[in-house]
Amino acid sequence: MHFKRHVTGLIFCFFYVVSYFTNKYVLSVLKFTYPTLFQGWQTFIGGLLLLLSGKLGLVDISGFPRSAALSWLPGSLLFVGNIYAGSRALSRLPIPFFFTLHNASEVVNCLILKLTQMERIPWMKLLSVSLLLMSAINLPRYDPQFDPGGYMWALAHLFCVGKSVWNKTSCAYRVFQTHFKSSHLSDLEQQYINYLFSVLLLAFAAHPTGDLFGALEFPFLLSPRFHSGCCASALLGFFLLLASVKLKSGLPLEHCGVWIFLSKVFATCLSPLVFNIEVNTPSFCCVFFSHVGEALLVYSESTSQVR
Known part of the structure; x- marks a missing residue:
């Protein structure tokens, strides 16, 4: 049983890291900075695969009342804000x-x-959030390639939503999930509504934001690397969703937090081997103490559950 749990966690880690790396490759290396199209494509494929999986009986997506779907629309709006700002x-x-x-x-x-x-x-949780806060505040000061636009979008992403499928999400989305009590919608059904709403909203936003015409002039538009990266990002996002749900159903919430933390550590350690990153000692310390703070937070939450 413990072996199966570790396998599930490792599968989640794999899809987490590879998904982030693929998105980063398309967004930064190929410089496809058109989030309405990129995220619209991802959510379209994710919603389509989720629908097909439900029709084939691979996942449980039963019919749900229209009133429940309408009640969830504020959460879907926050989800769009998360993926758009996060992509930027x-x-x-x-x-x-x-x-x-x-x-x-x-x-x-x-x-x-x-x-x-x-x-x-x-006190341990207070110490952990203090480390997280100080690391985030000091990082822009010591970033050798400071980009104000990147930090602005990261701040918007921070306040929209956080850790995706399970209820251990952040900020506005977490508050909405906590107070939205409905027996009609499962996690996958909520995500399915998120996908449908995202596709519609991002499709309408593609023209006003200028992404549609900008993408037509994209130099790698016909490149196999670009097509492969976009297809891989959509598929990996869907598999990450399934791995997240599987992890949540098989482990207590605090144990899921451990696997999220390990996934971030793996991605942080491996990213300099894949992407060019300019870092100095102060910025490295900010990253390091942020992970220390998250580790203390995960430990404090696990010990509080035991008590």
């Missing part, structure tokens, strides 16, 4: 820096819980 930020920032800023969402989560539920914050 990832195209401009190295993966380790992106994760450092992304981890700071836990600071906002902690503040929201403190204000809404008057929770007493354990």
Whole structure:
């Protein structure tokens, strides 16, 4: 049983790392910086594969009331904000820096819980969120290739949503999921609605944002590398979704957090081998202490569950 859990976690790690690397390759190396089209393609393929999987009985997506779908639309809007801003930020920032800023969402989560539920914050959790906050604040100061646009989009991404499928998400999306109590929608059904809404909204936004005409002038438009990268990104995103759901169903939530943390560490350590990253000692320390803070946060949450 433990072996099967480790296999599920390793599969999740694999798809997590490869998915981020593929997206980074298309966005930064090939410089396809048209998020309405890129994310619209990903969500279209993801929704199509999820629908086909449901029809074939591979996943459980039963019929749900239209009222439940309409009630979930605010969450879908936040989902679109997450993928759009995240795509913009990832195209401009190295993966380790992106994760450092992304981890700071836990600071906002902690503040929201403190204000809404008057929770007493354990000292270890307080230490962890302090490390996350200080790392994110100091990183722009010491980034040798400071890009204000990248940090602006990362901030928008941070406040929209966070860690995807399970309820351990961040900021506005987490608050919405926490207060949206419906027995009609499973995680996959919520994601299916997210996909449908994203495709429609991003398709309408492609022309006003200028992405449609910009993509027509994209130099790698007919390149096999570009086509392979886009196809791989859509498929990997779908497989990551399935691996996430499988991980959540087989492990307690705090154990899922461990695998998320390990996936980020693997991606951070491997990304300099794949992409050109300019880093100095202070920025390296920001990345390092951000991961230390996340490790302490995962440990504090696991010990609190045991108690």
